[in-house]
């Protein structure tokens with residue numbers, strides 16, 4: 001696996017914005033369950049565009065664990081109605097703009113996480129489709145040096161990484177331990193902590209074959225969780241960022257007065273858990289770090305998965321072994 005920030009053939013894509021059809025191809029499920037509830041359909045209604053939204057022709061989409069947790073029915077109480085087109089992360093081209101849209105125009109190449117609140121009323125018509133409708137405020141212009149696969153991989157994960165660091169009060173000169181440094185979020189927490197926030201020390205956990213990746217992303221210490229227990233090591237950290245659900249252990253290695261961020265699983269005091277909020281402004285703020293290559297997209301080398309292999313893509317993500325992001329391209 002290598003992190004990359006240079007564009008490639010996927011950068012070029014021609015999208016005819018004049019002919020938006022009424023129906024589209026998309027992956028849909030109308031019942032909660034395993035990957036087999038996903039059905040490929042060619043006659044899904046193209047979502048209408050509210051005044052504050054744009055219609056995006058999807059070039060690439062990325063998968064997140066929240067996609068399969070939602071499909072399994074873990075967030076039914078606050079989910080949008082079935083049937084659902086899954087998918088939060090999108091990169092594509094604007095083909096229609098709502099009446100109140102001021103910052104985007106037809107032809108703009110954009111990326112973003114299409115659901116402002118990941119669990120509370122997420123979009124019913126998501127990004128694993130030929131078109132998706134998104135509020136302008138959730139999108140940012142795609143950095144020119146990133147191809148669509150790289151751009152699609154970033155939104156939800158980088159927004160989560162950034163929001164967690166902000167909420168933890170992470171700042172220059174502080175130390176951090178990232179539990180699950182090789183995943184979609186952890187690969188970005190390492191980079192943001194080092195390159196954007198000015199960490200004094202970044203430690204991260206992964207299995208043996210991924211340790212070099214962690215160091216390439218900026219980790220000063222890569223801990224092989226298959227061989228040693230971070231709790232037995234002498235170090236304590238200003239912030240512990242738990243992206244794997246090891247709450248009870250995470251709080252044992254934080255410094256007095258430090259912060260423990262939980263993304264999943266039980267919250268052990270004094271830690272806290274949050275759910276990511278999508279905002280294009282975070283992407284715009286981080287675009288310079290993506291454009292100068294200080295922060296790179298990490299794409300799992302088993303992908304990108306073409307549109308007709310979305311089930312396989314989810315099955316792979318659900319193994320819990322993905323390195324960086326699982327991306328669907330071409331759509």
Ligand SMILES: NC(=O)C1=CN([C@@H]2O[C@H](COP(=O)(O)OP(=O)(O)OC[C@H]3O[C@@H](n4cnc5c(N)ncnc54)[C@H](OP(=O)(O)O)[C@@H]3O)[C@@H](O)[C@H]2O)C=CC1
Pocket residue numbers: 064065066118156157160179180181182183184185186205206207208210225243244262263264274275276317320321322323324
């Ligand atoms: N609260 C929120 O708003 C959000 C929550 N999340 C949640 O955060 C978690 C991480 O998300 P994401 O990064 O996308 O997940 P990924 O599916 O990308 O994580 C996969 C990685 O997990 C690593 N891993 C598995 N077990 C361990 C372990 N015991 N210790 C260290 N690493 C391990 C694997 O590395 P290896 O093969 O080496 O084990 C693999 O590279 C998920 O539970 C997700 O639902 C994510 C985004 C937002």
Ligand SMILES: CC[C@H]1OC(C)=C(O)C1=O
Pocket residue numbers: 065066069118119263264274275276
């Ligand atoms: C409660 C955490 C939940 O929210 C998101 C976005 C996930 O991936 C989760 O597990």
